[in-house]
Amino acid sequence: MQALYAQLLVGLINGSFYALLSLGLAVIFGMLNIINFAHGALYMMGAFTAYFLLNLFGIGYWWALLIAPIVVGIFGMILERTMLQWLAGLDHLYGLLLTFGIALIVQGVFQNYFGSSGLPYAIPDELKGGMNLGFMFLPIYRGWVVVFSLVVCLATWFLIEKTRLGAYLRAATENPTLVRAFGINVPRMITLTYGLGVGLAALAGVLSAPINQVRPLMGADLIIVVFAVVVIGGMGSIMGSIITGFALGVIEGLTKYFYPEASNTVVFVLMVLVLLIKPTGLTGRAA
Amino acid sequence: MPEVNTAVRPAAQTSGAHVLSVKDLQAWYGESHILHGINFHVNEGEVVTLLGRNGAGKTTTLKSVMGIIGKRSGTIQFNGKEISRASSDSIARMGVAFCPEERGIFASLDVRENLLLPPIVSSGGLSLDQIFELFPNLKDRLNSQGTKLSGGEQQMLAIARILRTGARFLMLDEPTEGLAPVIIQQIGHTIARLKKEGFTILLVEQNFRFASTVADRYYVVEHGKVIDGFANSELEANMDKLHTYLGV
Numbered sequence: 001m002q003a004l005y006a007q008l009l010v011g012l013i014n015g016s017f018y019a020l021l022s023l024g025l026a027v028i029f030g031m032l033n034i035i036n037f038a039h040g041a042l043y044m045m046g047a048f049t050a051y052f053l054l055n056l057f058g059i060g061y062w063w064a065l066l067i068a069p070i071v072v073g074i075f076g077m078i079l080e081r082t083m084l085q086w087l088a089g090l091d092h093l094y095g096l097l098l099t100f101g102i103a104l105i106v107q108g109v110f111q112n113y114f115g116s117s118g119l120p121y122a123i124p125d126e127l128k129g130g131m132n133l134g135f136m137f138l139p140i141y142r143g144w145v146v147v148f149s150l151v152v153c154l155a156t157w158f159l160i161e162k163t164r165l166g167a168y169l170r171a172a173t174e175n176p177t178l179v180r181a182f183g184i185n186v187p188r189m190i191t192l193t194y195g196l197g198v199g200l201a202a203l204a205g206v207l208s209a210p211i212n213q214v215r216p217l218m219g220a221d222l223i224i225v226v227f228a229v230v231v232i233g234g235m236g237s238i239m240g241s242i243i244t245g246f247a248l249g250v251i252e253g254l255t256k257y258f259y260p261e262a263s264n265t266v267v268f269v270l271m272v273l274v275l276l277i278k279p280t281g282l283t284g285r286a287a
Numbered sequence: 288m289p290e291v292n293t294a295v296r297p298a299a300q301t302s303g304a305h306v307l308s309v310k311d312l313q314a315w316y317g318e319s320h321i322l323h324g325i326n327f328h329v330n331e332g333e334v335v336t337l338l339g340r341n342g343a344g345k346t347t348t349l350k351s352v353m354g355i356i357g358k359r360s361g362t363i364q365f366n367g368k369e370i371s372r373a374s375s376d377s378i379a380r381m382g383v384a385f386c387p388e389e390r391g392i393f394a395s396l397d398v399r400e401n402l403l404l405p406p407i408v409s410s411g412g413l414s415l416d417q418i419f420e421l422f423p424n425l426k427d428r429l430n431s432q433g434t435k436l437s438g439g440e441q442q443m444l445a446i447a448r449i450l451r452t453g454a455r456f457l458m459l460d461e462p463t464e465g466l467a468p469v470i471i472q473q474i475g476h477t478i479a480r481l482k483k484e485g486f487t488i489l490l491v492e493q494n495f496r497f498a499s500t501v502a503d504r505y506y507v508v509e510h511g512k513v514i515d516g517f518a519n520s521e522l523e524a525n526m527d528k529l530h531t532y533l534g535v
Binding site for chain 2: 164167168170171173174175177178179180181182183184185186
């Protein structure tokens with residue numbers, strides 16, 4: 001039983017990263033109509049930013065949680081202003097290829113300086129150690145990642161679904177021309193939305209640094225699974241991508257316990273099944 | 288083609304300066320040249336109607352003024368300011384409000400969110416209470432999804448949301464299209480009321496019987512040009528010509 005709970009926890013942790021990343025992808029896809037293949041590289045940049053902040057400036061984990069998403073978000077907004085904005089109205093393939101190319105370049109640059117091995121990033125003192133829950137031992141940092149990710153995901157959902165800013169965003173996703181004709185600066189909103197999505201990826205990167213180490217290819221490995229998650233959940237819905245993210249993490253964890261051989265493929269098998277039965281994804285709207 | 292009348296006669300009741308003045312407006316959708324030199328003006332406090340057949344260029348004219356047609360040339364002056372190069376969001380913030388033909392109600396927003404979506408561009412807009420007084424139906428539907436409303440209610444919502452913003456110049460694109468007579472009447476009352484409160488309105492209509500209940504002046508658009516113009520008092524005298532223009 002201990003092993004089952006342990007795998008469930010691993011599943012929830014992976015699910016936290018899936019949810020944060022697929023949420024950002026869904027927000028970006030909604031507004032920019034771009035399948036952001038650079039998402040994994042930006043997640044990695046978030047982790048590296050935390051690493052640099054600590055090792056070059058002595059700025060620790062808690063500030064990194066705030067600063068890394070801002071720094072990487074600004075980098076993303078520069079990408080959007082200088083490159084992505086010119087793809088508006090073109091086929092998805094252009095955005096996918098451009099962001100894939102950006103990912104390769106960013107990852108190549110980091111690999112050039114840091115190789116492929118992981119750099120250590122310590123768990124902050126406040127979150128070291130663990131708790132005995134009776135039925136299992138819970139490392140506090142891992143519990144923190146799950147709870148904090150959930151809070152961030154729900155806050156993002158609230159922002160988009162329940163606030164005035166979110167209403168602008170939803171309206172501009174539907175009909176950007178008309179929203180602009182009401183006096184809202186839609187191009188600026190698109191840039192900020194990309195920054196928000198990228199910031200969520202960078203935040204996930206910081207959260208992951210103490211667990212998975214800081215590696216140039218940490219995002220490249222993860223993003224493939226995240227895209228499968230997005231395909232399963234469907235691009236259309238914010239809550240859908242959050243729930244699918246956590247759920248698939250848990251399913252993956254359970255598979256590791258019951259049938260470990262399939263744990264790396266279960267998400268992709270589910271993806272194929274969903275595509276066969278409901279091509280728009282579980283919560284997706286028809287295009 | 289009827290004789291082109293570029294020197295359109297001045298309005299019968301000119302109450303103030305030109306709010307909108309359009310000269311030699313040309314516009315393109317991609318490669319197709321839609322507007323070939325549109326000339327007209329709207330005075331303060333007037334209701335001016337663009338008449339014309341389907342595809343004549345009426346909607347494109349409104350969209351060009353709003354800045355949502357990519358390629359356009361000529362001059363468009365709003366309150367004396369050249370806006371033909373301005374972005375649509377800055378044009379909206381100068382006080383131009385647009386109600387599109389397809390109404391543009393957002394499906395992912397409820398009625399309240401749809402109503403509150405356009406930002407306030409200046410003071411002096413209608414309050415929510417005044418809006419509910421004009422359109423009592425909307426008050427009961429605030430929590431419904433925008434596109435769950437009936438066609439008439441959607442049209443009311445599309446008009447209502449631009450009255451809040453403080454814009455004093457409204458462009459309404461076929462607000463009566465596809466609606467029941469009783470609702471058309473209600474929209475007619477609304478336009479008359481807005482005119483009384485000093486709004487300036489540029490209306491696109493196919494239905495000139497409806498237009499005649501609210502308009503001060505008409506321009507006839509054909510093949511991307513303004514080919515004629517007259518005041519409401521001259522409507523009867525121009526009836527035969529109008530029938531030819533509109534093919535009714």
